[in-house]
Amino acid sequence: MAEAKKLGGAGLRGQVAGETALCTVGKTGAGLTYRGYDITDLAENAQFEEVAYLLLRGKLPNQQELDEYKAKLQSLRSLPDALKLVLEQIPKDAHPMDVMRTGCSMLGNLETENDFSEQDDKIDRMMAVFPAIITYWYRFAQEGVRIDTANTESDSIGGVFLELLHGKKPSELHERVMNVSLILYAEHEFNASTFTARVCASTLSDIHSCVTGAIGSLRGPLHGGANEAAMALIQKFQTPEEAEQGLMGMLERKEKIMGFGHAIYSDSDPRNAIIKKWSEQLAEEVGDTVLYPVSVRCEEVMWREKKLFCNADFFHASAYHFMGIPTELFTPIFVMSRVSGWAAHVKEQRANNRIIRPSADYTGPESCEWQPIEKRA
Numbered sequence: 001m002a003e004a005k006k007l008g009g010a011g012l013r014g015q016v017a018g019e020t021a022l023c024t025v026g027k028t029g030a031g032l033t034y035r036g037y038d039i040t041d042l043a044e045n046a047q048f049e050e051v052a053y054l055l056l057r058g059k060l061p062n063q064q065e066l067d068e069y070k071a072k073l074q075s076l077r078s079l080p081d082a083l084k085l086v087l088e089q090i091p092k093d094a095h096p097m098d099v100m101r102t103g104c105s106m107l108g109n110l111e112t113e114n115d116f117s118e119q120d121d122k123i124d125r126m127m128a129v130f131p132a133i134i135t136y137w138y139r140f141a142q143e144g145v146r147i148d149t150a151n152t153e154s155d156s157i158g159g160v161f162l163e164l165l166h167g168k169k170p171s172e173l174h175e176r177v178m179n180v181s182l183i184l185y186a187e188h189e190f191n192a193s194t195f196t197a198r199v200c201a202s203t204l205s206d207i208h209s210c211v212t213g214a215i216g217s218l219r220g221p222l223h224g225g226a227n228e229a230a231m232a233l234i235q236k237f238q239t240p241e242e243a244e245q246g247l248m249g250m251l252e253r254k255e256k257i258m259g260f261g262h263a264i265y266s267d268s269d270p271r272n273a274i275i276k277k278w279s280e281q282l283a284e285e286v287g288d289t290v291l292y293p294v295s296v297r298c299e300e301v302m303w304r305e306k307k308l309f310c311n312a313d314f315f316h317a318s319a320y321h322f323m324g325i326p327t328e329l330f331t332p333i334f335v336m337s338r339v340s341g342w343a344a345h346v347k348e349q350r351a352n353n354r355i356i357r358p359s360a361d362y363t364g365p366e367s368c369e370w371q372p373i374e375k376r377a
């Protein structure tokens, strides 16, 4: 087992900023658990809804609880007319993460959380309606159609997303891969977007504000946006040899390679092996002879040259692409999943709250003398 990564320096790295019972990340150099369950077991055996229930309600559901939870989510999939109207106003070339942010914020105006006793219902509603928000806007902006988001054959969040996006029930394989992907992305301790949510929660703000802020943090290419950036990278190359040459040049120019490295893991991200396996299977299904081999070569080169490994985002890029998902929708899928983790953290923060307010080392000027405006340079 690898040594734990040496943590220090800027970015609050290595500093404990609170407690959580939700997740461990890289505890022995690798490894990821949600409430004590290993990510590999969850990805192999669970439905995403079971994992969301585990995070949000504190235990794995029994069959009746799972059926009731899924039925509840199914009943909450329709969009309010006022939200549809807002989505229809958003430019067709907007970034879908901005659409998610606006959609979540508008939902908070229409269905405001007035009291924390309402938190579970508000969270269930967000879980149910996020796939509807993004696909309603996308299909309206791209095709001018107004889809009925409440009416689907699929009953899983991943299946509903694919069905609303493509206008037909997905294959079993695609629904399964979406399910695995949503499980892998659901929770990751005090990552940047979750910490954003917790800081917001610590002021006793409402759940929609916490999640809207978290969406903004997830959008950046150093965090969730890396899956889109990884797609842009691998699409540049036609062969593994071209990829090798391209990467060597980027490394020489000291460019960041998106989808590689991690703030906590030292030598692997346990989510990578899982999604890589599914990406390979999807590559076989679509007869791909370019993107998957290019991705594998990128992985080899980065490890050989820099000891940098693929994080969760890298093989998600090819996997999503093989399922016909447009690149700009990759990070919104992360939102559809991570809302479960964010919301679980908000609940945890609220249950034992103190406002999060660290200190800073001051580096500015000392004791300046006041200058009237006419005397200033």
Ligand SMILES: CC(=O)SCCNC(=O)CCNC(=O)[C@H](O)C(C)(C)COP(=O)(O)OP(=O)(O)OC[C@H]1O[C@@H](n2cnc3c(N)ncnc32)[C@H](O)[C@@H]1OP(=O)(O)O
Binding pocket: 221, 222, 223, 224, 226, 255, 256, 257, 258, 259, 260, 261, 262, 263, 264, 308, 311, 312, 313
């Ligand atoms: C789901 C997720 O959010 S996973 C993360 C997704 N983000 C990405 O894939 C973006 C690319 N990766 C990165 O930018 C970084 O690895 C981060 C943001 C994930 C972690 O950042 P840090 O904790 O600061 O990384 P770390 O301390 O390990 O960096 C060590 C060195 O490796 C370099 N490095 C780290 N990742 C990369 C990379 N992907 N490409 C090139 N160089 C890198 C750093 O620049 C640093 O070099 P330096 O010492 O010369 O400055």
Ligand SMILES: O=C([O-])CC(=O)C(=O)O
Binding pocket: 025, 185, 187, 188, 190, 191, 192, 223, 263, 264, 311, 312
């Ligand atoms: O933990 C992190 O810093 C980033 C990450 O992998 C995640 O949020 O899934």
